[in-house]
Amino acid sequence: NSCACGLVEVWFAFPDWAYKPESSPGSRQIQLWHFILELLQKEEYQGVIAWQGDYGEFVIKDPDEVARLWGIRKCKPHMNYDKLSRALRYYYNKRILHKTKGKRFTYKFNFSKVVLVNYPILDMANSPFFLAQNHFNGEIAEHSFTLILY
DNA sequence: CGCGGAATCT
DNA sequence: AGATTCCGCG
Numbered sequence: 001n002s003c004a005c006g007l008v009e010v011w012f013a014f015p016d017w018a019y020k021p022e023s024s025p026g027s028r029q030i031q032l033w034h035f036i037l038e039l040l041q042k043e044e045y046q047g048v049i050a051w052q053g054d055y056g057e058f059v060i061k062d063p064d065e066v067a068r069l070w071g072i073r074k075c076k077p078h079m080n081y082d083k084l085s086r087a088l089r090y091y092y093n094k095r096i097l098h099k100t101k102g103k104r105f106t107y108k109f110n111f112s113k114v115v116l117v118n119y120p121i122l123d124m125a126n127s128p129f130f131l132a133q134n135h136f137n138g139e140i141a142e143h144s145f146t147l148i149l150y
Numbered sequence: 151c152g153c154g155g156a157a158t159c160t
Numbered sequence: 161a162g163a164t165t166c167c168g169c170g
Binding site for chain 1: 162163164165166
C-alpha cells in the first residue's frame with residue numbers, strides 16, 4: 001500500500017532520516033555511532049571513512065584519523081583506534097553495528113536499530129516495513145539484520 | 151587485527 | 161548508559 005511505499009522512500013533517504021539534530025553540531029554528548037554517521041555523510045571525509053560494499057557497510061580507511069577526530073569531538077586527546085573500536089564492539093550486543101568478518105576495518109550498520117533509536121514513536125511491530133519483513137522472514141523483527149530491498 | 155572482560159569515568 | 165582505559169588471548 002501507499003503507506004509502505006512512503007516508509008521505504010524514507011529508508012532510502014539515508015542518512016537524512018537517521019540524523020538526530022539535537023545531538024549533532026559541537027555537542028559533547030554525541031554518541032559514537034552518530035559521529036560515524038556524521039563523517040559518512042560528508043564528502044570531505046571520504047578518504048578517511050566511506051560507505052563501501054553492501055548497503056550499510058562502511059570502511060574506516062584511516063583508523064588513526066577517525067580516532068583523532070573522535071578524540072577532538074569528545075575532548076579525549078589520547079583517543080586511538082584500539083579504544084574507539086572497543087566502543088564500536090559494544091554496539092554488537094546493542095544491535096546497532098556488526099563486524100564484516102574478513103574485511104579489515106569494515107563494519108555494518110543495523111538500520112532497523114538506527115530507525116528505532118531515532119524514531120522511538122514509530123511502532124516497529126505494526127509498521128508496514130516490518131509487516132513486509134515478517135512476510136519475508138516469517139519472524140518478528142528482533143533478530144533480522146537484513147535490509148529488504150524492494 | 152579483532153575480541154570481550156573488567157575497572158573506571160561522566 | 162555510554163563510553164574510556166587497559167589488557168590478555170587467539
